[in-house]
Amino acid sequence: xxxxxxxxxxxxxxxxxxxxxxxxxxxxxxxxxxxxxxxxxxxxxxxxxxxxxxxxxxxxxxxxxxxxxxxxxxxxxxxxxxxxxxxxxxxxxxxxxxxxxxxxxxxxxxxxxxxxxxxxxxxxxxxxxxxxxxxxxxxxxxxxxxxxxxxxxxxxxxxxxxxxxxxxxxxxxxxxxxxxxxxxxxxxxxxxxxxxxxxxxxxxxxxxxxxxxxxxxxxxxxxxxxxxxxxxxxxxxxxxxxxxxxxxxxxxxxxxxxxxxxxxxxxxxxxxxxxxxxxxxxxxxxxxxxxxxxxxxxxxxxxxxxxxxxxxxxxxxxxxxxxxxxxxxxxxxxxxxxxxxxxxxxxxxxxxxxxxxxxxxxxxxxxxxxxxxxxxxxxxxxxxxxxxxxxxxxx
Numbered sequence: 001x002x003x004x005x006x007x008x009x010x011x012x013x014x015x016x017x018x019x020x021x022x023x024x025x026x027x028x029x030x031x032x033x034x035x036x037x038x039x040x041x042x043x044x045x046x047x048x049x050x051x052x053x054x055x056x057x058x059x060x061x062x063x064x065x066x067x068x069x070x071x072x073x074x075x076x077x078x079x080x081x082x083x084x085x086x087x088x089x090x091x092x093x094x095x096x097x098x099x100x101x102x103x104x105x106x107x108x109x110x111x112x113x114x115x116x117x118x119x120x121x122x123x124x125x126x127x128x129x130x131x132x133x134x135x136x137x138x139x140x141x142x143x144x145x146x147x148x149x150x151x152x153x154x155x156x157x158x159x160x161x162x163x164x165x166x167x168x169x170x171x172x173x174x175x176x177x178x179x180x181x182x183x184x185x186x187x188x189x190x191x192x193x194x195x196x197x198x199x200x201x202x203x204x205x206x207x208x209x210x211x212x213x214x215x216x217x218x219x220x221x222x223x224x225x226x227x228x229x230x231x232x233x234x235x236x237x238x239x240x241x242x243x244x245x246x247x248x249x250x251x252x253x254x255x256x257x258x259x260x261x262x263x264x265x266x267x268x269x270x271x272x273x274x275x276x277x278x279x280x281x282x283x284x285x286x287x288x289x290x291x292x293x294x295x296x297x298x299x300x301x302x303x304x305x306x307x308x309x310x311x312x313x314x315x316x317x318x319x320x321x322x323x324x325x326x327x328x329x330x331x332x333x334x335x336x337x338x339x340x341x342x343x344x345x346x347x348x349x350x351x352x353x354x355x356x357x358x359x360x361x362x363x364x365x366x367x368x369x370x371x372x373x374x375x376x377x378x379x380x381x382x383x384x385x386x387x388x389x390x391x392x393x394x395x
Contacts, residue, residue, distance in 0.1 A: 051177060051224075051245040052319055053384040054392060055343065056377045057370055058103025058179070058351040060323065063143050063161060064089055065152040070126045075149075085145070087327045087353050091154045092164045096178070099355045100376040103321070105181040105260070106143050106161055109199050110206040114139040121148035121196045135160055141206075141213055147187045148196035158210070162217040165255065169222070173253045176377050176392070177224055179349060181298075181321065182210065182283060183260035184267055207271050211282040214257060224256040226278035226295070235292035236277045241317040248392070258296045258319075262286030268293075295319065298349075302342040310345040314382045321349040324369040330354075331363045339369045346382025 065088045066072070075082030095101040111117060115137045119130040133156050136142065141158040144151045155161035165178060187199040200206060214223065229246065231239040261267050268285050272278055276292045278285060287293035298321035299310050310320050324342040329335075342350045352369035354360050360367040371378050371391075379388035 049248045049379075049384070049388055049392065051248055051251060052240070052314070052317060052348060053380050053388065054176065054248065054377045055346070055348055055350065055371065055380045056102040056176070056179075057100060057355060058105065058181075058321070058349050059089055059095055059099075059101050059355055060105055060327075060351045060353045061107065061145060062089055062092060062095060062101070062104040063106060063153040063155055064145055064150075065154055067122070067150065067152055068126075070128075071122050074122060074125055084327050084329075085150050087359070089154070089353075092161060093168050095355070096165070096168045096172075100370065100374065101355055102176060102376050103179045103181070103349045103351060104161075104165070105183065105351060106158065107145055107183045107185050108158060108210070109142050109144060109147060109185050109187075110202060110209070111142045112139055112200060112206065112209070116197055116199065117142055117144060117147060117151065120151045121191065121194065122151075124195070141209060146191075147185075147199060148191050158213050159217060162214065166217055166222075169253060169255065175253060176248055177251050177254045177256050179256045179258065179319075181258055181260045181349075202267050202270070204270050204273070207267070214282045218255060222254055223282055224251050224254045225282055226284055226293070227280065229295065230277055237287065237290070237292055237294040240295045240319075244317065245319070256284070257282060258284035259286055260298070262288075262297060289313070289318075296321075298322065299345075299347070302345045302347065303338060307341055307345045310347050311382050314346040314348070314380070317383075319349070320345075320347040321351065322347040324350050324352045325354060325367070327353045328363065331360050331365045331367060334365075336367055343371070344381060346380055348380060348383075 066086045067075070072082070072086060075085065089095065090099065092104060095104070109117065118136045123129070123131070135156040138157070143155055143158055143161055144153050155164060165180070169175060169178065184202050185199070186201070187196060192198050224246070226236050229239055230236045231243050234242070259267070259271070268287070271281065271283070272285060272293055275281060278293050284296045285293045286297045287295065289297075296319040297313065299306050300323050302310055302322040310322060313320050322342050322345060324339040330338065350369070354367050354369055357366060357368045373391050375391040377392045379390060379392055
């Protein structure tokens with residue numbers, strides 16, 4: 001099929017916009033640490049330490065692999081900013097075993113009938129055939145970045161990705177909880193207009209399928225759910241702010257899921273319909289502060305005034321995710337100060353596209369973002385009790 005350069009240019013621009021990579025450079029001035037909320041009693045050996053009193057590193061778009069050189073030429077010819085899509089992660093088991101990653105991010109798209117994403121538009125534009133992974137032909141939620149334009153993944157479906165996590169978890173049953181961010185995506189209308197596929201909406205049935213697929217891989221005992229955190233007579237938010245998160249030792253070997261999609265919106269409203277505290281649900285939402293389901297949220301850019309805001313939320317008792325870098329702006333601008341700012345913010349989850357030395361070498365850089373001491377988890381600089389300093393056994 002033939003697509004005009006104008007249409008392809010629009011497709012590329014839409015893809016870059018959909019990737020959410022653009023950001024405003026803010027001040028890197030660090031703010032003072034706010035007063036800490038009352039902490040749980042504990043001991044020097046780490047007993048009593050709570051989940052929100054840790055800090056861990058995660059990978060951004062953990063499944064992501066860049067496209068072939070031929071496909072990259074199409075991207076670059078239409079929009080030089082497509083270089084922002086040219087990064088590749090190790091497969092998930094390798095990240096957990098060798099890169100000290102304890103947080104993963106997966107982008108999800110509905111595919112209830114199967115086969116919807118087997119022939120991406122950019123493969124047609126470059127004269128390639130359909131994808132042959134049999135998982136893509138099967139019904140189930142798929143994992144990819146941008147339909148038709150940035151499709152390559154180390155695990156094509158949610159179930160396949162989670163089975164990889166479970167296999168590692170089973171071999172390392174005492175690990176600190178793995179948190180998994182789920183971003184629910186849909187096709188970009190401009191790419192659909194150029195000949196791409198239209199993904200189904202995230203309706204109640206497809207949201208229910210997320211819970212079903214998670215529970216098809218993990219037992220109820222292996223998932224840390226909102227029901228496990230909420231206390232009798234309290235909302236989920238009241239529970240985490242007044243009673244605290246579970247202790248680390250009580251939730252070792254478990255996995256916690258939360259939605260990247262935040263604030264008020266159709267997805268959150270549908271998912272918690274009739275369940276204001278996420279009763280029976282497998283995934284935490286990003287409820288706004290003051291809402292019954294508020295427990296986990298994110299502030300992607302920790303710089304400037306955002307650092308103090310993250311510190312405030314962490315000190316209150318929320319779990320927060322932020323980012324230490326962005327592809328490829330961090331490398332291009334050689335501004336590596338964001339890592340230190342993100343870590344000092346106290347966000348429990350700090351995600352990166354460069355978790356090990358060598359990933360940025362192709363861009364003539366040795367940039368890497370990791371915790372001091374090259375450890376999976378450490379005591380949180382904002383919320384940890386005074387007796388907790390340095391590394392924590394993360395296994």
